[in-house]
Amino acid sequence: MSRSTTGTPPRWSAAATAALIGLGSVVAGGTAAHAASASPTVTRAALDPALVAGRGASVGFAEQEAERAQTNGVVIGPDRTAYTLAAEASGRSAVKLTPGQWVEFTLPSAANAINVRYSIPDAPNGGGITAPLDVTVNGKSKQTMTLTSQYSWLYNQYPFSNDPNADLLHSDWWITECGCVPAFTTPAPQISKPFRPFHMYDEQRLLLGKTYKAGDKVRLQVPAGSNAAWTAIDLLDSELVGAPKVNLVASNVLFFGADPTGKRDSADAFDMAIAFAKWTHLKVYVPPGTYQVNRHIIVDNVTIEGAGSWYTIIKGHEVALSKPLPDNSIHTGVGFYGKYSQDGGSKNVHLSGFSIIGDVRERIDTDQVNGIGGALSDSTIDGLYIQHTKVGLWFDGPMNNTKVTNTTVVDQIADGVNFHLGVTNSSVSNSFFRNTGDDALAMWSETTADANNTFDHNTVQTPTLANGIAIYGGKDITVSNNLVADPIREGSALHLGTRFGAQPFSGTINVTNNTTVRAGTYELNWNIGLGAIWLFALERNMDANIQVVGDNFLDNTYNAIMLVVDWPVKDQYTITNVHFKNIKVDGTGTSVVSARVGGSATFENVDARNVGAVGVNNCGAFNFKPTGSEFSLTDLGGNDGGGTTGPWMASWELPNTITCDDRPPVVVPPAPQPW
Structure with missing residues (x-):
């Protein structure tokens, strides 16, 4: 895979072009203050819940996006460009408040507790600040939350720095922004500081002290004297928390x-x-x-x-x-x-x-x-x-x-959950993950294979690095009925990889009935777009029976599906025995399938619409043989729909025609709709 061409990921809103770097600066761009509908809009991963019915975790709170609430602040986004406040927000949009401004949510149901996801600036030299946020209900019962950025704001290259003024941690690493390897460049390229700011949000819970009814209004207001130049509000979760559990016959820590x-x-x-x-x-x-x-x-x-x-x-x-x-x-x-x-x-x-x-x-x-x-x-x-x-x-x-x-x-x-080193017959289900700094849910078969494990009916939102759900080797693994939204960088929603010293995949790997939204991210090391699901053969072949069945890939920034090998090992490893069936793809910035590896996969009843580029971007392993690409797509029937270039699986693309556009133009898809 070539690393010699530079470029930038797509901007998703002209109104969000100048993005946050932090450190007390005001976020530029955005939409003027607005008055949204006073009726509450409840979402799941910033989507109409009907679009994700039966998938993800069943939780006790109602999610409401700030950009859909009433406010006299500024809506930022939508924007999917890494290192921006909007990109790390749920739904890729939030509300920015300056001192004195507010955002107001209408409760959709009875609640006595709230959770606020927010961001405030870092201190000039890192380490965070604290700042107040006033909470009132129906204009009364004011409480003041003390927000903090002490757990936010990482910078630079892995394993990252808390110092916004730090020079490159690895001066010999590839830097996409300058299109070079700094150690081989004279003079060394200058980077903007802070370099690659991310992990910008935090959240805080608050018991309201009494139960409020549906229709009551919760206002979050930045006091006029706040020391934070701005406060970004991403969303509000409201919940009716039950009474404390009591156990009188127990070993009480008191x-x-x-x-x-x-x-x-x-x-x-x-x-x-x-x-x-x-x-x-x-x-x-x-x-x-x-x-x-x-x-x-x-x-x-x-x-x-x-x-x-x-x-x-x-x-x-x-x-x-x-x-x-x-x-x-x-x-x-x-x-x-x-x-x-x-x-x-x-x-x-x-x-x-x-x-x-x-x-x-x-x-x-x-x-x-x-x-x-x-x-x-x-x-x-x-x-x-x-x-x-x-x-x-x-x-x-x-x-x-x-x-x-x-x-x-x-x-x-880092991660939300990691099954590491021979975890067997275990599961994570009906659980909720937001703002992880690495894979939200991972199985890592390093030296010893994980086996017979399941990740089922979980919700993952806004992992700031890596993937929503990642499986690194293992036997008889199931990833099912999950909802994964808004991965940010260097990963995507669903990932299978022969990486990090993992044992091979074996048995059957089931990736079934999951929904992803706003995935298929920009990979800054390769300077290309990933798929919402991506399979990566880095250290060995991937040849287990991989069944990707019943998944919905919605509003993909780049591709829906990607199969890939890294350039240094492109002639060593292949991906085979992968089967895609009963898939729905609603919106891609580029292609339905991007194949950058040798091997093969079958496709059956894969329906697509609003496809931004050619349906299949088949570069294979980049050998460009006269007989066709090294990756073969087998059409088992029922593969319908397409986009700007016609049917997504055109007959002339099969079985292995080279249709390789390394970085096709991005066409922003419309918002997902019922199928």
Whole structure:
């Protein structure tokens, strides 16, 4: 794959051309203040819920996009260009407020709690600021939220920097913006600073103190004296939270000295409550309160229940270690960890009904500062809320039979969930992920294959880096009934890859009945567009039975489907035995299929409309043989529809005609509609 041509990704709105760099600057561009309909508009991933019925997580809150609410601020976007506030917003649009301005939401149903997704500027030298946001309901009952950008704003190249003024972290890496490899350039190219700002949003929850009815109006207003030059509001989630759960017959952490005010560290009290619960065969109960815990709580053969994630909050500081641990961690922090597999692993662990709030502000991949970690077999995790850790749940196997359900993971520096090293017969279902800093849901078969695992009925929104759902090797894997929206850069919605030292794919890989929206992103390293689903043969062939069935790919920025190999290994690895069936593609900026690899795939009942470029962009492995491309598309019938260039699977393109346009012009598709 050529890396010698530069270019820029498409801009998606002339009104959003000058985008945020941050650091207290005002976001340029946008739409003038407007008065939207006063009636509430509830969305799922910024879509009409009817378009995603039966897919994604069933959640207890109603999502409302700020750009559809009433405001005297400025609507920014839509824009899909990385490093902009609009691109990282749900639906690729938000509202920007300056001091004194407001956005007002009409409650669609009874609620006593809200969650606000927002962004405020970084400090000039990094590290974040705090700023107030007033919340009123029907003009009364004012509460003031203290927003922060301390957990936002990363810059530069991987593994990123908190310093907006930093020079390149890797001066010899390819830099798309300058079209060069800096180490081979004299003089070295100048980069704008801050370089590649991203991970701009955070969110905060608030109990309103009483229950309000449908039709009541929640106003978010930036006080006139705010020290934030601007405040961007992406969305509001409203929820009717039930009463706290009470367990009177349990090993209560308060009995062992835990402090529900959060002033004193309660880690030792948790350990004692766990030990007592094992001795007495009771559950551990954590009543309402905020508990300071600044290290791992080791769990094995124990049940820990909170009063509910809105009420029981376990929160900790990130703590620097005096010397690195054997795994090279240099920090510790709040987290519930099973024993590692080399120590025998943990079993029969059941965690439910509480929040884990970390203090992670930088990406250090060797640090074990995850919400849940270690090896947990025959275990369940249900109804947790995890925020500001490195990874929400990172499992290091081998381990077996663990179920994650009804859990929310937001504002992570890296992944949401990762099944790593031989995780088997395990699943994540009906869970919600937003603003992860890497793959939201991943299975990584490094050295030992994952097998018989499922990601089902989950919602993923706005991963700022990498993919919504990524599978790196493994056997008999299912990715089903998920909703994935708005991936930002260096990845897309759904991904299968022979990468990162992963074991080969084997058995059957099912990618079924998922919906993606506003995916198919711009890949800045290759300077091309990806597919909403993309298969990447980087380290070995991909030849397992891969079934992509019943998926809907909506409003794709570039392609709906991509099959690709990297240029240095283009003649070594192929992708075969892939089958696409009963697929709906509604809108592509470029093609339905982009094939940049040798191999083959079958297509049956793949219906497409609003296709921006030629339906099949078939470059194969770039050998351009006179006999045709090295990638063959087999038409099994029922492949209908197309776009600006006619039928998407034209007869003259088959079986392996070269139809290669490396970077076709982008045609912005219309918004998705019912099929």
